[in-house]
Amino acid sequence: MKKILAILLTCSLLVSLLAACAGGSSGRVSTPQGSDASGSGAVPAQPNTVVIGAQSDLITLDPGNMYEPYANMISYAAYDMLYRVESGTMGTPVPSVATGVEIDDTHTVYTFPLRDDVAFASGNKLTAKDVVWSINRVLNMKDSNAYSNVKIVEKVEAPDDYTVVFTLTEPDASFLVKLTSNAYCILDSEVVKEHGGSDTGGDTAKAWLDTTSAGSGPYIIKSWTPKEQLVLEKNPNYWGKASNIDTIILKEMPSVDAQITALQNGEIDISLGLNTETAKQLEGKEGIAISNGATALITFLVMNRDEALSPEMANPKVQEAVRYALDYPGYLTLGGEGCTIPLNFVQNGFSGALTRDENSRDLEKAKALMAEAGYPDGFDITLTCANNNSEGLEWTTIAQKVKQDLSEIGINVNIETLEATLVYEKMRDASMPFYVMFWSPDYYDINNQFAFLPGTGEHGTAYGNRTKWELTAENQPLWDLAGKIQVETDPVQRAQYAEELQQLFDQDNPFAFLLQHPKTFAYRSDRLENVAYNDLCKIQLCDLVAK
Amino acid sequence: MNTARQLLKQKNFMFKLGLIICVAWILAAILAPVLVPYHPITHQDMAGRFQPPSTQHWFGTDSLGRDVFSRVLYGSRISITAGVITVLISFAVGILFGGISGYVGGVVDDIMMRFSEMVQSFPPLILAMVIAAALGPNISNSIFAMAIIWWPNYARLTRSIVISVKENDYVTASRILGASHLRILYREILPNSVGSMAVMATLDLGNAILMFSGLSFLGLGVQPPMAEWGAMVSDGVLTFNYWWISTFPGLAIFSVAIGANFIGDGLRDYLDPRMRGRA
Numbered sequence: 001m002k003k004i005l006a007i008l009l010t011c012s013l014l015v016s017l018l019a020a021c022a023g024g025s026s027g028r029v030s031t032p033q034g035s036d037a038s039g040s041g042a043v044p045a046q047p048n049t050v051v052i053g054a055q056s057d058l059i060t061l062d063p064g065n066m067y068e069p070y071a072n073m074i075s076y077a078a079y080d081m082l083y084r085v086e087s088g089t090m091g092t093p094v095p096s097v098a099t100g101v102e103i104d105d106t107h108t109v110y111t112f113p114l115r116d117d118v119a120f121a122s123g124n125k126l127t128a129k130d131v132v133w134s135i136n137r138v139l140n141m142k143d144s145n146a147y148s149n150v151k152i153v154e155k156v157e158a159p160d161d162y163t164v165v166f167t168l169t170e171p172d173a174s175f176l177v178k179l180t181s182n183a184y185c186i187l188d189s190e191v192v193k194e195h196g197g198s199d200t201g202g203d204t205a206k207a208w209l210d211t212t213s214a215g216s217g218p219y220i221i222k223s224w225t226p227k228e229q230l231v232l233e234k235n236p237n238y239w240g241k242a243s244n245i246d247t248i249i250l251k252e253m254p255s256v257d258a259q260i261t262a263l264q265n266g267e268i269d270i271s272l273g274l275n276t277e278t279a280k281q282l283e284g285k286e287g288i289a290i291s292n293g294a295t296a297l298i299t300f301l302v303m304n305r306d307e308a309l310s311p312e313m314a315n316p317k318v319q320e321a322v323r324y325a326l327d328y329p330g331y332l333t334l335g336g337e338g339c340t341i342p343l344n345f346v347q348n349g350f351s352g353a354l355t356r357d358e359n360s361r362d363l364e365k366a367k368a369l370m371a372e373a374g375y376p377d378g379f380d381i382t383l384t385c386a387n388n389n390s391e392g393l394e395w396t397t398i399a400q401k402v403k404q405d406l407s408e409i410g411i412n413v414n415i416e417t418l419e420a421t422l423v424y425e426k427m428r429d430a431s432m433p434f435y436v437m438f439w440s441p442d443y444y445d446i447n448n449q450f451a452f453l454p455g456t457g458e459h460g461t462a463y464g465n466r467t468k469w470e471l472t473a474e475n476q477p478l479w480d481l482a483g484k485i486q487v488e489t490d491p492v493q494r495a496q497y498a499e500e501l502q503q504l505f506d507q508d509n510p511f512a513f514l515l516q517h518p519k520t521f522a523y524r525s526d527r528l529e530n531v532a533y534n535d536l537c538k539i540q541l542c543d544l545v546a547k
Numbered sequence: 548m549n550t551a552r553q554l555l556k557q558k559n560f561m562f563k564l565g566l567i568i569c570v571a572w573i574l575a576a577i578l579a580p581v582l583v584p585y586h587p588i589t590h591q592d593m594a595g596r597f598q599p600p601s602t603q604h605w606f607g608t609d610s611l612g613r614d615v616f617s618r619v620l621y622g623s624r625i626s627i628t629a630g631v632i633t634v635l636i637s638f639a640v641g642i643l644f645g646g647i648s649g650y651v652g653g654v655v656d657d658i659m660m661r662f663s664e665m666v667q668s669f670p671p672l673i674l675a676m677v678i679a680a681a682l683g684p685n686i687s688n689s690i691f692a693m694a695i696i697w698w699p700n701y702a703r704l705t706r707s708i709v710i711s712v713k714e715n716d717y718v719t720a721s722r723i724l725g726a727s728h729l730r731i732l733y734r735e736i737l738p739n740s741v742g743s744m745a746v747m748a749t750l751d752l753g754n755a756i757l758m759f760s761g762l763s764f765l766g767l768g769v770q771p772p773m774a775e776w777g778a779m780v781s782d783g784v785l786t787f788n789y790w791w792i793s794t795f796p797g798l799a800i801f802s803v804a805i806g807a808n809f810i811g812d813g814l815r816d817y818l819d820p821r822m823r824g825r826a
Contacts, residue, residue, distance in 0.1 A: 277785045330593040334610070387766050392785060397610050400772040404591050404611075415771050417684065 048246040048546055050528065052539065053259040054272035056250060061224055062209035063185035064138040067145030070250075072537035075182035077232055077248070079215030082112050082131065082164070082186075083179045085536050087543055090294055090349030091444020093176040097126065097186060097216075098164075103489050107171035108154075114162040120188040120216045121235045128158035133189035135166075136199035146183035149443065171487035173494060174445035180536065181443060188214040218243055218542040227252050232541070245546050263288060263522055270523040270531065270539060275392025276336035279520040289525035292338035292518040293533025296347040299390040299398065299438045301383075301512040302427075306468040310433035313381050316508055317373035318411075323512045324366035325409045328358040330401055331514050335393055338518025344505050345452035347516055350444065351491060352498025356513070366409045378410020384435040385415060386423035391517040395436045398514065402436075430466050444536060446498050450482050452511065467510040478504055559816065565809025572803050576623040583617035587774045590614060597789045607791035609782055611772075615791060618774035619799050625775045627803065629690050629768075630756035634748050636694040641701020642737075642744065648702065649709030650732060660706065663699035671696045672761060679767040689768045693758055697751070704747055708740035715739075742818050750811030753804035760800050776800045 056070035063075045076084065082098035085091055095101075098112040118126040135156045138146055154169045168175060178184070189197070191214045196204030213221040218240065219232040230250040234243060251268060253259045256278050259271040264285060274282075279290050303322065307314040332339050343354035370376060385399040396417055403413040413434075418426075426432050441448040455464035455471045464471070471479065481501040488494040521539075523531045529545045575582065592612030600607045606615035648659040666674075678692035712718065718735050726734075760777030762768040769775040776796040783792030 278787075280786070281788050327593070333593045333596065389785070394610075394785065396771045400611055401591065403772060404589065407589070417766055417770060419680075 048244060049249065050245050050247070050270070050544060050546065051249045051251055051268040052270045052272060053251050053253040053262055053268035054538075055252060055254045056230075058224075058226065058230070060206060060210055061213070061221060061230075062206040063182045063187070063215075064134075064141055064146055064203070064209075065144045065206055066182045070538060071182050073250075073539060073541065074221070074230065074232075075185050076217065076537040077219040077541040078213035078217040078221050079182075079185035079187070080118065080126075080217055081180060081184045082114075083176055085180045085444075085534055087532050087540055088534065090296060090347070090535055091177050091180070092351075093180050097131075101176065107173070107487050107489055108168040110166040110168070110175065112164045112166070114164060116162050118216050118239045119237055120191070120214065121220050121237055122188055122191050122214070123237060124188055124190055126186060126188075126216050127161045128164045129161070130189045131164045131186050132156050132158045133199045134185065134187045137187070137192075137197060137203055138183050140199065140201040141203060146181075149178050149181050149183040152178065171489075172447070173485065173487055173489050174443060174447040177445040178443050185215060188216070219248060222247075240542075243542060243544065245544055248541055248544075263524065266524065269527055270521065272521050272538060274520050274522055275389070276338075276518070276520050277392040279522060282522050287524055287526035288522055289531075290520065290522045291531065291533065292520055293535070294338070294349050295391070295440070295517055295519045295535045296349065296444060297390060297438060297440045297517045297535075298342060298347055298513060299393070299395075299436065299515045299517065301402065301514065302432075302435050302437050302463070302467060303510045303512070304430060304433045304467050305470070305510050306430060306433070309431070310381055312373075312375055312379040313433045315373045315375075316510075317369045318375065319510055319512075320508070321366040321369035321373070321409060322406065322411070324360070324362045324369065325405055325411075326402070326512060326514070327361055327405050328356060328514075330405070331398070332358060334397060334401060335390075335515045335517060336520075338520070340516045342513055342516050343502050344509065344511065344513050345449050346446050346498060346502055347441070347449070350446050350449075350498075352446065352495035352502075354499060354502045363408055370409055370411075375410070378412060380412045380414065381434050382416050382432075383413045384423060384426070384432045385417055386420040386436070387417055388420045388423075388438075390438050390515070391519060393515070393517070398436055427466055430468055446501075447486055450486075452509075453478055453482060453505075455479075463511075469510050475508065559813050561809045562813025562816075565806045565811075565813065568802055568806030569810060572623050572627060572799075572806070575620050576627050579620045579624055583614070583620050585614040585617045587613065587618040587621040588772045590617070597786070597792075599789075600791055606795040607789070609779075609789075609792050610786060615779070615795055618779060619776070619795050621774040622776045622779060622796060622799065623803075625686065625769060625773065626756050626759060626777075626800070629686060629693075629759045630752050630803075630807075633690050633693045633697060633755040633759065634751050636690070637697035637701055637751075638744065638748050640694070640698040641703075642705050644698065645702035645705025646709055646732060646736070649706035650713060650728070650736070652710075656706070660703070663702050666696065667699045669696070672758065675758065675762060676765065676767060679762055684767045684770065686769055689759060689762045692762070693755060697755065700751070701744065701747065704744065705740060708743060709736055712736050712739050746811055746815045746818060749807060749814055753807035753811075756807070757800060757804050 054070065058068055058070055060066055061074060063079055066075060080097045082096060083093040084096040086094040097114055097118055099115055100113060102111040114128060120126055135150060135153060138144065138150045139153060141147055152168050152172050152175060154167045157165045159165060192205050195208035211224060216239065218235055218238045220235050222231040222233040224230045229252060232248040234246050253262065253273065256273045259268065259273045260281055262268040263271045263282065282288050282290055303313050303319045305314050312318055328341055332341065340348045341356040341358060342348050343356045346353045348355055370378065383399050383402060385395040388395050399415045403415060406413050423435065427437065451462040453461050453464060454469040454475045455461045456468060478501065481497055481504065485494055485497045485501065488497060519533060521533060527547055529547060530543050532540050532543050534540065590613060592608065595608055595612040596610055598604055598608040604614050604616065606619060609615055644659065648656045674696050675692045678695060679689045682688040713736060718731060721731055721735055759768060763775045763777030764781045769778055771778065776799050779796035780793045783789060786792060
């Protein structure tokens, strides 16, 4: 019996050592060399098929209903909008089916002249009546998630075949940005009407639109099996520049490891499930490129103004001291390549956004602020952090760094990790004094970020309520500026207001903004070129070029 | 004392190996503050993250540039203490519960045993997770959660031993002489059942450390930045190509668990006359 034990022990030691070695040598030979794969058996059967591995969680393909993170990857492939996001930018709108825009003096009437050479995949001409019909369809689907993006539209009219006039309920300088989302996709009204589409309510075309598309985009939705795969086929009647890719398959692969293996052996060409950490497994592999794209995802610390939770943390001076005590270069290292630090609530990439000087750590000033607040010897505080991560950066790692940084000014942080759902619930109840959180906007404009401005109660903002940050006479100037930004349509003037607002916000707020994260993805560089990422539509499928 | 000497005299290699491993870990736990080259928590080094094992950092560094070797050493304090406390609580509760149940017998025995079976019928790790999650994650709550699922083993063992011992002639004699129940339990039954219990406790120590690490791995044990083996293994899960972050705490758990098992096996063999002398 002892012999058996001895053998068992030796075996298990050997196994664990072997496993350790295998994990360590990243040059492990698992498959035939990737570089040899191009043109040989490992490549998918058709040379012009591109397979994308991701966990998209799409639940519908009807542009009037889609709201999921991957919605616009599909809507941009199958449909056109009046304006689309410029490639390589974060939310900058450029004309697409519209050739430009005229905005009247009230900032509520937008007149768009349209191109006259656009045709749907069915062969029908795209005219102003299709635009009006498509917008009215979503306006009458009040239960749809996409409705929130169109509700600013009071009415939409077509004075002639190639002119569309939008009238807004109130001035909204972010209207052109909203116009680039799937809610504003132009549908082939003739075809959709045949399948139950209606622009006056009672639309029943969703079931049909889940199986195919009726747009003018470069691709047509060929088939879709939820949780399995989505097949896009080239639109032969596409009015723009034709792609050299015939078929694009979006394959649902919930396991990141499966995506990594599949990319290495050529089963998929793009993997979108990666993050900063997991992508390291693909570093240095031949035929595979790892790339970063900017996202609007930010991670920050929230410090509640509610004195009942923690009189110390609720003190504005302490909150300012925390901002001065953080070691910003350290967070940039943690976040990995492509990370930036926004000055505060406006993401880099948005018009007028400011970046924090990464050398703005000033422990002397932080200590002085602590003394001024009445806590020269510091205090104890609980930092709540969910079991969550921002693009692969674990929140517990962030929390441990914060603990270390704040210990230098005497604040003793106790970390409490909780289930994410529990943390979100407590966040909405505003019952945590100090916590780690992230935020991703619904549309790519500073107007969406006003959720961070002060204001409590029914007419308050999301984070005003979550931090009990009240609107007072002192911080009213924030809203005066925000009000101007909301309606200002001149981009230069608007960016200037945005800068002023961020500088004003920086003087007093209950947050410490830590990082804006990049999205890391990988693709077969031996098969594809021009793989561009933007946060709205992920990979711009129409830009892809097969080698 | 005599027993201990006899035990060590045996030609039992596995037992000695287990003893060496466990003593080494206990010493490491006690001497950790003296032994560690870097502070396990406050020594963060952003420039030296994810360094592979080297002469400077024997076990490499983690995502915050902390020395994994120092953290593994410090981790032994928490893991071993948690394991020992869990076993001690279960041992105490179990011996009381099982002793009463076995000695009194009858309906009381039935009720008490059905209750312990009820606890045992839950999958242990799941039950521990539920309790630890409900009470809020920290060390004492997970120890409590583990003790709740652990005591029935001791209760059942004690009960079976008590039932067999109480039929012995010397117990009957003692009862005829007019000894009280308490005296019989304390003077006659307890000394004759504690040996098997000790074997079980030693064998369980490894399991308790394993389960505690499991709870910490799931985020239900210690809170960061404390160094604990299970939590350290989970630190390295997302960053799999930095193998050293998970491997070394994993090996630590493995060695302590197997060391405790060897000691338990050795004890059992020694106490079982039929096995004695076979090596």
